[in-house]
Amino acid sequence: MPHRVNTVYLDNQTTTRPSDLVLSQMLPFFTDHWGVPSAPHKKGQELIPFIHEYLQPIFNLFRAPEGVKFLLAHSGADAIEKVLLSSFFDVTFPTGKNQLLAPVGSDRIVRRMQRHLEDLGSLPKLIPIGSHGVVETKDFIEAVSPRTALVTFSWVNGKTGVVQPLKDIQKICQERGILLHLDVTHGLGKLLYDWGEIGADIVTFSGDHLHGPKGSGGILLRSDLKCSLHTEQGNFNCAALAGLAQALKEADEAMDYMCLEVARLRDKLEAGILESCPDVKVLFDKEERAPHLSAMTFPKADPEALLYALHRQGVFASADEAALTFGLSRFSTDSEVERAIAIVTQAYRQLSLVSGGLV
Structure with missing residues (x-):
């Protein structure tokens, strides 16, 4: 797949992008x-x-x-x-x-x-x-x-x-x-x-x-x-x-930022998807959760198929046999979340029509 400028990386539960300061701190131990x-x-x-x-x-x-x-x-x-x-x-x-x-x-x-x-x-x-x-x-x-x-x-x-x-x-x-x-x-x-x-x-x-x-x-x-x-x-x-x-x-x-701003973005992602796709369920949303993670079930689409559809449109997440997991970071932005909401809801609706709910 060619490089996409407008990708939305929501797989921070798998790995994260090293910060610029991390790289600069490491460099002297390779050169000096x-x-x-x-x-x-x-x-x-x-x-x-x-x-x-x-x-x-x-x-x-x-x-x-x-x-x-x-x-x-x-x-x-x-x-x-x-x-x-x-x-x-x-x-x-x-x-x-x-x-x-x-x-x-x-x-x-x-x-x-x-x-x-x-x-x-x-x-x-x-x-x-x-x-x-x-x-x-x-x-x-x-x-x-x-x-x-x-x-x-x-x-x-x-x-x-x-x-x-x-x-x-x-x-x-x-x-x-x-x-x-x-x-x-x-x-x-x-x-x-x-x-x-x-x-x-x-x-x-x-x-x-x-x-x-x-x-x-x-x-x-x-x-x-x-x-x-x-x-x-x-x-x-x-x-x-x-x-x-x-x-x-x-x-x-950045801990306070994660607990407040990133949690707000995570909640915005969940609310936006649920508003357009009311049959989607956020898992354990009433329990104490880390502020950057959200697991959702999409009952009318196979998780792997939905994950692939998102990948094709530049939204990167992860999935198991039952749910998709979205992981934000302190580098996540409002515009990325809004783009993810639009792509997730569109992809899910298309797969729902194809599957007829039989997954």
């Missing part, structure tokens, strides 16, 4: 400061002050207390994979606890790792999602057992935008000595994350969902947590850390 900090000479040692400087915006965004540890990952998926593997070797091997709990509909990397760890003797178990789009406390209590080693959750569902309440879950995990891993990729920079209030043991995130560099992610560990994640990771990627730090700094500064 290209050493590795493990080297004993000046070319390597000159990087150490940069590393200390770039860690601070990360801790600031998480409101993390002194002592919380940070590890740079190659992506959000890499971060999750490292956490699940380390829990198996650090908890399952020495204690025999081999149950890994995750909600139904978890990220693909979680499902894949569950299958891999099952081959090694782990017992994966999926927790059902309730009618409000989150794991209910009663279902969580029924799922945990004396053999539970790790519970892994997404703070925000990347398809629906629904925010998972964590207070009861965190309390149960703490009381029973179960590790709680939280992936905050889809909520970070959109909702306030307070380390002391939420209280997860391990937190992961992907940098490319925050207008940061591709191939970057992070792992934060509770200060007293001892695990095999504390290992050398080869040549440290200072360029990725520089870009990631800038992205998190910008996300922290």
Whole structure:
């Protein structure tokens, strides 16, 4: 498909455009400061002050207390994979606890790792999602057992935008000595994350969902947590850390804008589509949601067919077997939303006529 100037990018739940400042922060580590900090000479040692400087915006965004540890990952998926593997070797091997709990509909990397760890003797178990789009406390209590080693959750569902309440879950995990891993990729920079209030043991995130560099992610560990994640990771990627730090700094500064202006644009998108297509349904619109995400069902059109029709006209979103997800960003504009409303409603009406509602 040829390049389109007037495209509307509403797939920010999949990845985001790196900001200009992120790119400018990274460039010196390709041209000037290209050493590795493990080297004993000046070319390597000159990087150490940069590393200390770039860690601070990360801790600031998480409101993390002194002592919380940070590890740079190659992506959000890499971060999750490292956490699940380390829990198996650090908890399952020495204690025999081999149950890994995750909600139904978890990220693909979680499902894949569950299958891999099952081959090694782990017992994966999926927790059902309730009618409000989150794991209910009663279902969580029924799922945990004396053999539970790790519970892994997404703070925000990347398809629906629904925010998972964590207070009861965190309390149960703490009381029973179960590790709680939280992936905050889809909520970070959109909702306030307070380390002391939420209280997860391990937190992961992907940098490319925050207008940061591709191939970057992070792992934060509770200060007293001892695990095999504390290992050398080869040549440290200072360029990725520089870009990631800038992205998190910008996300922290733009959080109010996301919660107010981007939420207004998301609501405008939903209202405009519903006004023209009253049979469309916004999923979980009465629940607490991240301000930038909207999942909609279009009952008279196949989601993949509708997604393709939108793609042909320059509106980019994502879909699963039941719904389309639209993800806005701080770069989204009123004119883009208005264009998206017009194209979505036109495409849906055309597909409705073709299908006759038989989908």
